[in-house]
Amino acid sequence: MFKKKWTMLLLTSLCLALVLGGCGSKGNNGGASQGGGEATGNQVTVSFMHLWPEGVSAGQNKIVNQIITEYQNENPNVKIKQEVLDNEQYKNKLKVLSASNELPDVGVTWAAGFLQPYVEGNLFAPVDDLLNGELNGKFVAGTTEAYNIDGKTYALPLEFNIAPVYYNKAIFAKYNLEVPQTYEQFKQVVKTLSDNGVAPIALGNKDRWTGSLWYMYMADRIAGQQTLANAISGSASFKEEGLIKAATEVQALVDSNAFVKGFNGLSNEEAKSEFLNDKAAMYMMGSWDLPNFTTNEEIPQEFRNNVGFFKFPTVEGGEGDINSWVGGPGVGLFVGENSKVKDEAKKFVEYFVTKWGEQSVTGAGVIPATKVDTSNLELPQLYIDLFNEMNQASSVTLFADVQMPANAAETHLNMIQALFGKAVTPEKFSEEHDAAIAKGQ
Amino acid sequence: MDKVLSNKKIIALYVLPSLLLILGVVYIPIILTGYYGLNKWNGISAMSYIGFENYLALAKDSAFWSSAWHSLLLALFSTLSLVIYLAVAMVLATRIKGANLFRKIYLIPMLLSSVAIAQLWLKIYHPTNGIVNSFLQSIGIANPPAWLADTSLVLPALFIPILWQYAGFYILIYYAALKNIPASLEEAAKIDGANALQIAWKIKLPLAMEVIKVTIVLAVVGSLKYFDLIYVMTDGGPNGASEVMASYMYRVAFRAYDFGYGSAIGFFLLVICLIITWVIRKLTATKDTIQYS
Numbered sequence: 143m144f145k146k147k148w149t150m151l152l153l154t155s156l157c158l159a160l161v162l163g164g165c166g167s168k169g170n171n172g173g174a175s176q177g178g179g180e181a182t183g184n185q186v187t188v189s190f191m192h193l194w195p196e197g198v199s200a201g202q203n204k205i206v207n208q209i210i211t212e213y214q215n216e217n218p219n220v221k222i223k224q225e226v227l228d229n230e231q232y233k234n235k236l237k238v239l240s241a242s243n244e245l246p247d248v249g250v251t252w253a254a255g256f257l258q259p260y261v262e263g264n265l266f267a268p269v270d271d272l273l274n275g276e277l278n279g280k281f282v283a284g285t286t287e288a289y290n291i292d293g294k295t296y297a298l299p300l301e302f303n304i305a306p307v308y309y310n311k312a313i314f315a316k317y318n319l320e321v322p323q324t325y326e327q328f329k330q331v332v333k334t335l336s337d338n339g340v341a342p343i344a345l346g347n348k349d350r351w352t353g354s355l356w357y358m359y360m361a362d363r364i365a366g367q368q369t370l371a372n373a374i375s376g377s378a379s380f381k382e383e384g385l386i387k388a389a390t391e392v393q394a395l396v397d398s399n400a401f402v403k404g405f406n407g408l409s410n411e412e413a414k415s416e417f418l419n420d421k422a423a424m425y426m427m428g429s430w431d432l433p434n435f436t437t438n439e440e441i442p443q444e445f446r447n448n449v450g451f452f453k454f455p456t457v458e459g460g461e462g463d464i465n466s467w468v469g470g471p472g473v474g475l476f477v478g479e480n481s482k483v484k485d486e487a488k489k490f491v492e493y494f495v496t497k498w499g500e501q502s503v504t505g506a507g508v509i510p511a512t513k514v515d516t517s518n519l520e521l522p523q524l525y526i527d528l529f530n531e532m533n534q535a536s537s538v539t540l541f542a543d544v545q546m547p548a549n550a551a552e553t554h555l556n557m558i559q560a561l562f563g564k565a566v567t568p569e570k571f572s573e574e575h576d577a578a579i580a581k582g583q
Numbered sequence: 584m585d586k587v588l589s590n591k592k593i594i595a596l597y598v599l600p601s602l603l604l605i606l607g608v609v610y611i612p613i614i615l616t617g618y619y620g621l622n623k624w625n626g627i628s629a630m631s632y633i634g635f636e637n638y639l640a641l642a643k644d645s646a647f648w649s650s651a652w653h654s655l656l657l658a659l660f661s662t663l664s665l666v667i668y669l670a671v672a673m674v675l676a677t678r679i680k681g682a683n684l685f686r687k688i689y690l691i692p693m694l695l696s697s698v699a700i701a702q703l704w705l706k707i708y709h710p711t712n713g714i715v716n717s718f719l720q721s722i723g724i725a726n727p728p729a730w731l732a733d734t735s736l737v738l739p740a741l742f743i744p745i746l747w748q749y750a751g752f753y754i755l756i757y758y759a760a761l762k763n764i765p766a767s768l769e770e771a772a773k774i775d776g777a778n779a780l781q782i783a784w785k786i787k788l789p790l791a792m793e794v795i796k797v798t799i800v801l802a803v804v805g806s807l808k809y810f811d812l813i814y815v816m817t818d819g820g821p822n823g824a825s826e827v828m829a830s831y832m833y834r835v836a837f838r839a840y841d842f843g844y845g846s847a848i849g850f851f852l853l854v855i856c857l858i859i860t861w862v863i864r865k866l867t868a869t870k871d872t873i874q875y876s
Contacts, residue, residue: 234837237626237627237837240627241626241627259625259626259627259628259840260627262625262627262628263627263628263629264628265627347821348731348817348818348820348821350820402710403710403711403729404709404710404711404729404730404731404732405732406729406732406820406821406822407708407710407729407730407731407732407733407737407817407820407821408710408731408732412705412709416711421711548625548838548839548840548841549839549840549841551839552834552839556822559820559821559822560821560822563732563734563821563822565734565821565822
């Protein structure tokens with residue numbers, strides 16, 4: 143009996159050990175990014191969390207690894223420890239890590255509204271010293287500003303995007319259509335296509351920010367960039383005549399069957415495939431989709447040759463000019479405020495941003511936030527054209543959902559879907575925006 | 584052995600690990616959720632205590648109530664569809680040809696993950712290339728609806744795959760319950776001249792009652808907290824037309840960064856589920872349980 147008792151005890155404690163061990167090992171996994179780097183002697187480890195997994199973003203992943211290898215060669219006392227996550231997972235993990243104050247030394251963040259709670263929580267370190275250092279004047283105008291809160295910059299942007307309207311040259315040629323310069327011409331193009339049974343515009347408005355792009359341009363062209371910017375920042379109202387008119391025009395576009403059938407239930411990917419399969423003639427999307435129309439081997443060469451882009455046309459009597467864009471910086475790099483190796487982390491960020499600018503152009507086909515001389519690089523024509531357009535931009539309005547604080551952005555996106563679905567009037571649309579922005583947070 | 588198991592220390596040793604685990608993973612988080620609901624918190628910076636403000640705001644939030652209404656509708660339809668599942672199980676439990684095959688056919692959706700089912704049905708409902716609209720066009724309907732983009736159609740369009748997904752589960756439960764009824768009872772009834780309908784109504788149904796009660800609770804509570812398929816297929820849209828309580832909670836907490844309010848919704852959801860379970864138990868309570876063995 144005695145023996146049995148001890149066997150049981152032993153077994154039980156074994157189970158307990160297993161359970162606790164399970165917890166423990168989990169804790170260790172999480173600890174990979176824990177509290178960031180450690181400095182033992184001269185050897186320093188900087189933890190770096192990013193969102194370019196090999197499978198999804200092969201081009202970016204390769205560049206990241208190249209830069210890290212080079213950096214480690216140049217700084218033998220520094221070791222960069224990577225943690226790679228998928229986009230959505232990355233966002234969730236960042237939130238969890240910040241709640242337990244275990245952010246990596248260097249990580250990826252988005253601008254404006256996304257950044258704000260982290261800055262308010264004192265989690266990101268200001269990087270103004272870097273901006274005034276070697277990197278001074280290297281960024282494209284309007285990129286670092288999006289990471290600026292109360293006069294301090296909290297991250298350095300890596301990419302810069304603008305949203306043109308891509309179009310299928312073959313379809314345009316088939317119906318003798320010209321690239322529209324004015325909104326009247328644009329409406330004519332839509333009408334011709336729709337009369338001929340071709341879906342004019344691929345739009346996946348289940349994702350909502352896709353529809354936001356259209357409204358943003360409409361507002362920019364009709365009411366002007368300043369009016370739109372003021373309304374978003376809360377210093378003016380969305381009830382401005384021009385902004386209401388923009389919302390009305392969006393609904394008029396919907397009425398003229400400008401968008402693919404069922405757009406409010408389609409995801410951006412589903413809508414894009416309509417464009418990629420020659421079923422829709424136009425598609426408005428950020429320049430991050432450029433590789434799909436230039437170098438992506440998975441998409442037929444024939445189709446890629448057929449893709450062109452045009453700038454959102456001007457509206458007669460509107461305030462905005464044709465060189466004003468909707469866009470904004472993509473992701474940027476932050477340095478953790480509580481990092482134990484802040485100086486090394488900042489140095490790495492500085493190095494990374496510089497190298498990224500040169501390599502991302504050729505390696506991944508993304509447009510970097512730093513100024514790059516493309517004259518000596520061999521690049522697809524579509525890329526060069528868009529790049530040149532960007533350099534001539536008269537203004538760039540940051541994507542509304544990025545610019546607004548999270549709560550207001552959510553209202554904006556819901557309202558966009560409602561507007562396109564004709565569930566709200568332009569007046570109600572404006573009212574809800576004003577209310578959400580006034581509420582703040 | 585008996586001696587060992589009657590030793591209080593040993594009992595404690597056995598119970599403790601799982602007790603700690605369930606406390607830590609289930610009950611403490613529930614209490615914490617209730618507490619977070621009393622705070623204004625964006626999930627990142629410091630919390631600030633605001634009392635019952637979030638819970639009061641919930642009462643006035645029309646978006647929440649419309650999502651609650653959608654959840655309730657789903658619960659209603661799931662409960663009603665139990666009748667069909669039971670009928671199918673009754674047929675399968677008699678010795679019909681190919682009962683085995685049918686059982687497998689009904690069960691297969693259960694083997695797929697919700698996300699896979701969602702992807703499948705997204706293809707089925709696709710406004711231009713989907714099988715539903717292709718079929719409708721082939722029989723002469725020129726302009727079939729865009730199912731998931733139409734605010735008045737999206738909810739029923741979502742209910743179909745959800746009910747289809749769980750059909751196998753309930754049919755299997757009912758099948759097992761019906762198979763448990765001794766064949767002698769049925770034979771005796773037959774000898775007394777009862778027809779198939781009478782046997783089903785007077786013998787099988789009462790004997791399966793305990794299981795039916797459990798399935799009602801499962802269906803109702805499962806519907807109230809339903810999330811995954813809706814999240815993947817419509818994300819609550821368009822314009823909130825397919826938002827349910829759980830997806831609304833997710834949206835508030837993780838999209839709008841309002842963890843305090845999101846927690847309040849989560850806690851409210853828990854309370855509703857508890858109340859409804861209790862009500863169902865009360866309504867379906869029977870004093871004497873039927874014995875047949």
